[in-house]
Amino acid sequence: MVENFSEWFHDILEEANITDSRYPIKGMAVWMPYGFQIRKYTTNLIKEVYDRDHEEVLFPLLVPETELAKEGLHVKGFEDEVYWVTHGGKTQLNEKLALRPTSETSIYPMYSLWIRSHIDLPLKYYQIVNTFRYETKHTRPLIRVREITTFKEAHTAHASKEEADIQVQEHIENYKEIFDTLGIPYTLTKRPEWDKFPGADYTMAFDAIMPDGKTLQIGTIHNLGQTFAKTFDITFEDKDGEHKLVYQTCAGLSDRVIASAIGIHGDEKGLRLPPEISPKQITIIPILFKKGKEEVLAKCEELKKEFESAGLRVNIDDRDIRPGKKFYDWELKGTPIKLELGPRDLENNKTIAMRRDKLEKIELDLNENLVGNVISLIDELNENLAESAKEFHKDHIKFASDIDEVKELIEAGNVVAVNWCGDTACGQKIEEITGYSVLGIYEELEGKSKKCIISDEDAKYVALIAKTY
Numbered sequence: 001m002v003e004n005f006s007e008w009f010h011d012i013l014e015e016a017n018i019t020d021s022r023y024p025i026k027g028m029a030v031w032m033p034y035g036f037q038i039r040k041y042t043t044n045l046i047k048e049v050y051d052r053d054h055e056e057v058l059f060p061l062l063v064p065e066t067e068l069a070k071e072g073l074h075v076k077g078f079e080d081e082v083y084w085v086t087h088g089g090k091t092q093l094n095e096k097l098a099l100r101p102t103s104e105t106s107i108y109p110m111y112s113l114w115i116r117s118h119i120d121l122p123l124k125y126y127q128i129v130n131t132f133r134y135e136t137k138h139t140r141p142l143i144r145v146r147e148i149t150t151f152k153e154a155h156t157a158h159a160s161k162e163e164a165d166i167q168v169q170e171h172i173e174n175y176k177e178i179f180d181t182l183g184i185p186y187t188l189t190k191r192p193e194w195d196k197f198p199g200a201d202y203t204m205a206f207d208a209i210m211p212d213g214k215t216l217q218i219g220t221i222h223n224l225g226q227t228f229a230k231t232f233d234i235t236f237e238d239k240d241g242e243h244k245l246v247y248q249t250c251a252g253l254s255d256r257v258i259a260s261a262i263g264i265h266g267d268e269k270g271l272r273l274p275p276e277i278s279p280k281q282i283t284i285i286p287i288l289f290k291k292g293k294e295e296v297l298a299k300c301e302e303l304k305k306e307f308e309s310a311g312l313r314v315n316i317d318d319r320d321i322r323p324g325k326k327f328y329d330w331e332l333k334g335t336p337i338k339l340e341l342g343p344r345d346l347e348n349n350k351t352i353a354m355r356r357d358k359l360e361k362i363e364l365d366l367n368e369n370l371v372g373n374v375i376s377l378i379d380e381l382n383e384n385l386a387e388s389a390k391e392f393h394k395d396h397i398k399f400a401s402d403i404d405e406v407k408e409l410i411e412a413g414n415v416v417a418v419n420w421c422g423d424t425a426c427g428q429k430i431e432e433i434t435g436y437s438v439l440g441i442y443e444e445l446e447g448k449s450k451k452c453i454i455s456d457e458d459a460k461y462v463a464l465i466a467k468t469y
């Protein structure tokens with residue numbers, strides 16, 4: 001793992017041409033070409049999963065103040081973060097318009113118009129848009145931004161509580177598929193009452209443990225119950241002609257999916273990208289001398305076509321610079337597989353392959369199942385990135401039976417599991433004493449001793465405590 005993760009993360013975004021934070025508004029950055037490709041493949045993955053049982057839509061960016069203010073708990077939760085538009089040209093608008101911090105209050109008035117009968121349910125829409133939050137905590141590219149550029153928000157409406165509960169599970173399965181595909185390990189916890197989404201009945205959260213041991217909330221799923229249905233009058237006529245309020249869920253992902261893929265898999269040489277989202281999966285590096293230059297380049301083009309017809313993304317780095325610089329760039333940009341091809345290799349019908357995760361030379365025969373062999377290397381790399389990330393993740397969740405241990409384990413870069421009676425008073429006491437956050441209830445771990453770490457009452461749950469981004 002890298003030494004100073006925070007510095008590494010900041011530097012890699014610039015050096016690998018992912019984003020440029022020199023844009024003259026704090027918390028906003030430019031997606032540069034290489035990063036834009038990574039973002040494109042990440043959103044493709046999210047769409048592939050969500051298009052199975054949701055429909056993609058696009059709502060306006062601006063939300064009338066009256067709509068935003070309707071849901072008391074919700075607006076309370078966001079009032080300090082909302083950006084406002086007050087003028088059209090020189091004309092003062094007769095109503096302030098919010099830049100959406102999230103889209104419940106722009107979507108649900110329309111749900112109220114569209115949903116009339118039980119045959120309109122379940123309604124399951126999602127959009128991938130930019131949202132705006134005037135974050136006052138330390139902003140950080142991709143991790144805590146003021147313009148969330150890649151905000152996937154799914155909003156569902158159901159005829160019954162049971163269906164909404166099932167939908168929460170389906171969102172959880174969707175998120176597991178997305179994060180597993182990217183080899184990103186996570187803890188799944190139920191956020192404590194005092195830290196759930198404003199207006200939600202409860203919040204399920206995916207947290208990643210970054211290399212510095214701090215956790216990053218990489219996705220959330222909210223069971224909204226009927227709170228927003230009441231506020232926005234989203235009702236339907238059921239089979240018996242009764243008018244009922246719908247039950248709702250919503251689920252969000254953001255740029256943090258990309259932040260965790262970059263942060264968790266990177267090493268001191270740079271990115272090690274999961275093949276799913278790497279702009280190129282194979283970089284062919286011709287070793288060019290005056291003699292045999294044409295033949296080598298011709299062979300590279302031929303190989304490129306062969307890999308592309310197998311559905312792989314390939315580039316040939318034929319820049320007229322020394323190979324060492326090309327290797328450096330390939331390692332920095334994290335392409336999964338590098339193939340070296342020089343005149344001698346051509347004569348011997350060989351190419352030297354290298355996996356970006358292990359950086360070991362592997363000699364492959366050019367005429368012997370080359371595509372199959374390279375695909376196997378890509379799969380092995382994918383497996384290995386996920387495995388080593390899982391190792392790190394597991395090694396950094398420790399159990400503490402007394403409150404002093406919690407602090408020292410977190411300072412040592414861990415997430416800490418403790419027994420908790422579930423009382424808010426105890427939970428908030430844990431945060432007060434340690435200065436760290438209760439991520440929530442963690443079902444994966446069975447409590448060792450069954451006493452709450454604060455009250456000594458019978459512990460009902462295991463809770464995770466962490467230093468968070």
Ligand SMILES: Nc1ncnc2c1ncn2[C@@H]1O[C@H](COS(=O)(=O)NC(=O)[C@@H](N)CS)[C@@H](O)[C@H]1O
Pocket residue numbers: 101102103104133135142143144145146148152153154155197217218219220222250251252253254255256
């Ligand atoms: N300032 C931010 N920068 C980057 N990502 C963020 C930021 N704020 C929140 N996120 C991400 O966005 C996800 C969804 O945000 S949220 O507030 O929890 N949930 C919602 O807004 C729901 N309406 C989702 S549909 C969070 O889980 C987190 O991963």
